Amino acid sequence: MKFLPLVIANLMRHKLRTILTICSVALALFLFASLRTVTTTLASGSEVSSAQRVIVQNSTAFVIPLPMSYANRLSSVPHVQSVTWANWFGGKYGDGKKFFAQFAVDPKTYLGMYPEYSIPEDQKQAFFKERSSAIVGEGLVRAFGWKVGDNVTIQGTIFPGDWTFTIRGIYHPAMKEYGDDAFMFHYDYLYEKYPDRVTPGWYILKIDDPAAAPVVMKTIDDQFRNSNAPTKTGTEKAFAAGFASMWGNVKLLMSTIGMAVVFAILLVTANAMMMNQRERTSEVAVMKTVGFSDRRVFGLIIIEAAVISLTGAFLGLGAATLLPIVTGFGEGGFLPGFHVTGGTLAVGATVALLLTVASGIFPAWQAAKLPVVQALRRVE
Amino acid sequence: MALVEIRDVYKSFKREAQTVDVYAGLTIDFEEGSYTALMGPSGSGKSTLLNLVAGLDKPTSGSVRVAGAEVSKMTASQLADWRSRTIGFVFQSYNLLPVLTAQQNVELPLLLTNLNKRDRIERTAIALGVVGLADRVDHYPRQLSGGQEQRVAIARAIVADPTLILLDEPTGQLDAKSSEEVLELLRRLNEEFHKTIMIVTHDAKAAEHAKTVLHLEKGVLLEREGVKAGNGIGASGGVGATR
Numbered sequence: 201m202k203f204l205p206l207v208i209a210n211l212m213r214h215k216l217r218t219i220l221t222i223c224s225v226a227l228a229l230f231l232f233a234s235l236r237t238v239t240t241t242l243a244s245g246s247e248v249s250s251a252q253r254v255i256v257q258n259s260t261a262f263v264i265p266l267p268m269s270y271a272n273r274l275s276s277v278p279h280v281q282s283v284t285w286a287n288w289f290g291g292k293y294g295d296g297k298k299f300f301a302q303f304a305v306d307p308k309t310y311l312g313m314y315p316e317y318s319i320p321e322d323q324k325q326a327f328f329k330e331r332s333s334a335i336v337g338e339g340l341v342r343a344f345g346w347k348v349g350d351n352v353t354i355q356g357t358i359f360p361g362d363w364t365f366t367i368r369g370i371y372h373p374a375m376k377e378y379g380d381d382a383f384m385f386h387y388d389y390l391y392e393k394y395p396d397r398v399t400p401g402w403y404i405l406k407i408d409d410p411a412a413a414p415v416v417m418k419t420i421d422d423q424f425r426n427s428n429a430p431t432k433t434g435t436e437k438a439f440a441a442g443f444a445s446m447w448g449n450v451k452l453l454m455s456t457i458g459m460a461v462v463f464a465i466l467l468v469t470a471n472a473m474m475m476n477q478r479e480r481t482s483e484v485a486v487m488k489t490v491g492f493s494d495r496r497v498f499g500l501i502i503i504e505a506a507v508i509s510l511t512g513a514f515l516g517l518g519a520a521t522l523l524p525i526v527t528g529f530g531e532g533g534f535l536p537g538f539h540v541t542g543g544t545l546a547v548g549a550t551v552a553l554l555l556t557v558a559s560g561i562f563p564a565w566q567a568a569k570l571p572v573v574q575a576l577r578r579v580e
Numbered sequence: 581m582a583l584v585e586i587r588d589v590y591k592s593f594k595r596e597a598q599t600v601d602v603y604a605g606l607t608i609d610f611e612e613g614s615y616t617a618l619m620g621p622s623g624s625g626k627s628t629l630l631n632l633v634a635g636l637d638k639p640t641s642g643s644v645r646v647a648g649a650e651v652s653k654m655t656a657s658q659l660a661d662w663r664s665r666t667i668g669f670v671f672q673s674y675n676l677l678p679v680l681t682a683q684q685n686v687e688l689p690l691l692l693t694n695l696n697k698r699d700r701i702e703r704t705a706i707a708l709g710v711v712g713l714a715d716r717v718d719h720y721p722r723q724l725s726g727g728q729e730q731r732v733a734i735a736r737a738i739v740a741d742p743t744l745i746l747l748d749e750p751t752g753q754l755d756a757k758s759s760e761e762v763l764e765l766l767r768r769l770n771e772e773f774h775k776t777i778m779i780v781t782h783d784a785k786a787a788e789h790a791k792t793v794l795h796l797e798k799g800v801l802l803e804r805e806g807v808k809a810g811n812g813i814g815a816s817g818g819v820g821a822t823r
Contacts, residue, residue, distance in 0.1 A: 202691050202700075209679040486675045489636060490689045490736070491664020493657045572636045576671070 207503050214476070218508065221472045225512025225555065226519070228465035233520035233540050233548050235458040241538045251410035253313065255439040256403040256420060259432035263288075265399040266429050274403055277419055279412040284309035285400030287390060291354035291363060293344075300340055302354065302383040304390040304398075313404055316374040323348065323369030331389050335369035339380035354383075359394055376539070404436075462551055470559040473505055477563035484567045485575035498568040505560025513552030517545055581648070582609035583744065583776050584633055589642030591628060591799075602628050603799040606642070612743075615770040615777045617790035624796040626780040630746045633778065634667045635659040647743050664692040668737030672749035674729040676721040682708065682732045683717040689740040707739040708732070710773075711765055727758025734765060738775070745769065747779040751786050763789045 211218050256274065258264040265287070275283045289302035307328050311317060319327075319335060327333050336346060346352065346367055353364045365385050373380050391398045407416050417433040424431045477484075484497055492500075521540045591603040602625040610616060618626045631637035632644050635651045644651045647666060654662060668689075676685045686707050690700040708714050711731040721729055730750060737745055747766070751759035767789055769775040779790060787793045795802045 202697070205684060206680070206688075206691070209677075209684070213679045482675060483677050486671070486677070487688070488660065489634070489663070489669045491660050491667075491692050491740075493660035495657065496660075496692075573631050576636075 226516035229516030232458045235454040253436040259430040281406045287401040290358045304387040317371040319371040326368040333368040334365035334385040337380035494568040498564045501564035502560045506556045509556040517548045583612040584610035585645040587643040589639040615791045617787035617793045620796035625799040668742040668745040670747040672752040686735045707735040711735045
């Protein structure tokens, strides 16, 4: 502790340089944590998926629908307990700046399939009864200030026109990975306006035994192999992962960018630290003349590097953690449950420690090994 | 027994492809309480002698003993510890740390001791009082004159109560008045506080304040002057050098 004023005084020698270096570290770790959170959020969506649910989609492409007639045939497959379906609506609300997902669903079977969506019974019943009604996640309620009974108009893009819905229920997800920002309305409401175009986008089946999933999937795909709409059946986890992969190889991209940013900042920080050290050659020589050992000089410079790295890490990781909460980024339906995990914070802290070692060790070693006489001769 | 015993010291430097011999068998003693000025042209080995005594440099061969400790045989960490307790060093260009106040600069050697904060501040205040800068504790080096900076540097050199004070051209960058103040301070440290002092200087006036003046040329002690009673230089032919 008694050396703290010395460390602080040295850090304050070039205030602007120190502040900019800390900001560089903070920015690097903010980007690192944010980019990593995109991948962890995508991964977590598939991790919490139910093993009892399988998804049937068109084998040609996810965006091509399946015939309505498949519903009955799917329900007769052994081990299948129940069947529901959904459609991607893809509408725009207001100025469209805040994106959220809208699904046309078969209300009773869909909510029966997803007990993870908790909704008061009276609201659920009101939703079932009214064809133009909708239920929304509490995240959307927070974002747009909606309440039960409000009429909300959404502009259709895939299905053109102004679509007005009455909100009859607000759901709360059992786990944040399920998202609290979806907008669900009656499939029939969509179908009655576009009967020639609308068929289910995908089917969701509940099976009685997760171990039977491979057999069920094979049976279904074999059954429709030679039809006009062959299917691709997979677990909900695989579906969620596939949904994420629509972004391309996001994980690799994010990881590569994240590491490149951290590495670039590492070089900048290390350079700043070394520049700082070069300017202090004579002072290190004086400290050694006074009696500071090589080890103590080494330690003091490492502590300086640690203060810069850890302050930057605190600010960067703190901002990455708080920003989605403050801005409501995770509530936009874009990446449900977007939040910086403890694992990401731990990796960020580890990166900061590595940054301390990498940026501090060379100047510290140089200072520790500085030959006093030569250094003083340069000064004198 | 002399405070500083230099025995048959050889010292050479490599400069590009050439080897430069500074000392070839230097032998000399400095008694406790002595005040010695080392004079001579540039390159004569004056500063090298101070560096050897302070353990900042090692002889090529031979022995350097200070207060009974074999300096030339110590490891780097032993030297650092020994230096903090035994040596006070003053440079020509003051070499105060610009980011620290006068008080913090003087406190620097005490950070290496087990003294608590209150004792460190107390001893720092005493040292600054001795050099006449008790009212400048919170001043940074840039806020002090050259003479004041050098007095702070002397306060830093004496604060840990070292056995030996070494000064390398301490008046080299000072005007006449400031030089006189610094030299008067050194006289007091020697006479009132009985500190052993070795000073390297080109300044004849500075050398006049010493009890003994040694002239070095090309590593050879040419003459000894100002020998007074109790001057402290080895009496049994301790002063001598051969090449």
